[in-house]
Amino acid sequence: MRLAELSERSGVSTATIKYYLREGLLPPGERLTATKAEYGEEHLRRLRLVRALIQVGRMPVATAREVLKAAEDESLSQHLRLGAAIWALPHDSEPDEDGADAPEAARAREQADALLERIGWGCNPETGAPSPAYRMLVEAIASLARLGYPHDTDHLLPYARLASELAVHELDVVETYDTPTEQIEASVALTVLYEPVLLSLRRLAEAEESGRRFGEA
Template identity: 60%
Template sequence: MRLSVLSERSGISTATIKYYLREGLLPPGRPVNATTAEYDEGHLRRLRLVRALIQVGGVPVATAREVLGYVDDDSLDHRARLGGAMWALPQDTGPAGPDEEDPAAASARAEVDRLLELLGWECARGSAAVSPAHRSLVAAVAALRRLEYPWDAERMAPYAELMREVARRDLDFMETYGSVAERTEVAVAAAVLFPPALLALHRLAQQEETSRRYGTG
């Protein structure tokens, strides 16, 4: 397809597509002549991913380029490509992040580590020292403990098990795609787009359960 058709099918302007091409976010099309190139379904799929990263997820262009570098790196195995792409995405470490000097943060870190041991999550325990997700959880638990909510490993464990089931379903969905590159693209898009959907579902579920327990009105 020509650039104009790619623009029409993707809903992204030709000027923006040309910008993505210059920034290395979209691979070049097949040259037809000195001024024209042909694009295929892979370009359309990549454009949708770039839009999810930049326009929906607010990921900076440089970060998006790094993430896509892992997606396209055929020298890496499946786990390395997926892990690298996930690691390169911006991570939310909470409003202020865990304060290393704060006793609540130290207590929260110990409780999170106890949770991971209780669950037997060896990979998560092994990467805890450098994991943005670990820091984010510590910051959240520390905030709860400052408010004197008893959020300990035993209380977190059922939630963690539910999230492990969500992770299983994420990977089941990803594995419906054929190539490693496609699977990694899907995982990256899901990492950006699924959290808002899961948060909305959580709130709807809370609304429904509140109504069931306490009535409406």
């Protein structure tokens, strides 16, 4: 397809597509002449992923480029490619282990490790740099502790079990895509797109349960 058709099918303006091409977010098309190129379904799929990263994930172009670079690294196994791509996604702030909360962060790490061991996940941060998701978990536990809310393993275990079920479901969806690259792209896109779905459903569920428990008869 030509650029105009790619724009029409993707819903992305030709000017934006040209910008993505210049910034390396979209691979170049097959050159036909000095001024014309042919684009394929892989370009359409990539455009959808880029839109998910930038418009929904609200990440800078440079960060999106880093995520895409990790997803394209065919020297890695499928598991490591997926991990590298998800690792490159933006994450919340990390614990300040050098500040006044260092002892608190250390206790939070102990609790995070206990939770991971209890659920049986092989996420051992001692094997290398802790993943951003692990650091987010530590910060969340530390915040709960600072504010005096439940944060012990028994309280957090149901969240971990629900997360396990979600991971199985999402990767089942990812495996419906044909090629390793499509699977990586789908996994990254769904990670970005489903997080607001999860947040909204959780809040709707809490409102529904609150109505059942505390609503007027």
